[in-house]
Amino acid sequence: MIGVMPTPRALEIARERDLDLVEVQPNAVPPVCKLMDYGRYKYEQAKKESEARKHQKTITLKEIRLRPRTDEHDVGVKTRKIQEFLADGDKVRVSVQFRGPDLRHPEIGRRLLDSIAETLKGTAVIERPPVMEGRVMSMIISRAPGWEPPKKQAPAPTGKRQVATAAAVAGSQAPTSPSAPAAGSQEVGDATDTQQK
Structure with a gap:
């Protein structure tokens, strides 16, 4: 100074x-x-x-679209995809699109969104509850605080080398029974059959 x-x-x-x-x-x-x-x-x-x-993580908003008549199995697939997005740290907008006569029954879409929220209870937090906007009802969910995605386990290696080694070990330990003919020898019955023909 x-x-x-x-x-x-x-x-x-x-x-x-x-x-x-x-x-x-x-x-x-x-x-x-x-x-x-x-x-x-x-x-x-x-x-x-x-x-x-560089150390700042940008949060993106992903969207999963459904229809009121989406099959239960397809909803399960979409739910797993939502979990993948949440594991990456993204927010997810889950939207149900209504067409024609489906617009008269918004409660179906509401039940669908509520069932997804129930399935993701420990994984996700609802940031915005289901809201009807025109022909689309949607909610926004984000990763629950403290939730850690499960670690992906590496699959067990199944290379050709291991399979070949297992086959070689199995072949060398093949049991030999007294009734089985030795390699290179023929049974007498087979020899007479070929001679008669």
């Missing part, structure tokens, strides 16, 4: 030290200035901002 001084003197000191005079608090009386390498300061600020952006 240098203290209070006139601006020309502060600029002279900055030139002597090969630094810049940067005004930090312009509204203070007298204004507060700092001696620094302004180019380096800007570079470090940009580097910090890019590092912060």
Whole structure:
């Protein structure tokens, strides 16, 4: 800290030290200035901002579309897809699209969305409850706090080498019975049959 001084003197000191005079608090009386390498300061600020952006996770809104007459199995498939989206950290809009006569029965869509919410009870939190917007009823769900997606297990390796080794071991340990003919020999019955023909 240098203290209070006139601006020309502060600029002279900055030139002597090969630094810049940067005004930090312009509204203070007298204004507060700092001696620094302004180019380096800007570079470090940009580097910090890019590092912060790198570690920032952008949350996207995915959408799953259903119809009031969607089959139960298909709803199960869509529910698993919702869990995948939630595991990736995304929010999901689940929407039921109504057409023609289906519009007279919005309670069917409501029951469908409620059943999906019930299935995802420990996994998801409803951010926006089901709302009818024109011909579409939708709700928005996000990952429940504290929920961790199950870890994916690597499948057991089943390479050709293991199969070939298992076959070789099985072939070398084949039981030999006294009634079975030795390799290369023929039974007498077979020999006479071929001679008579």
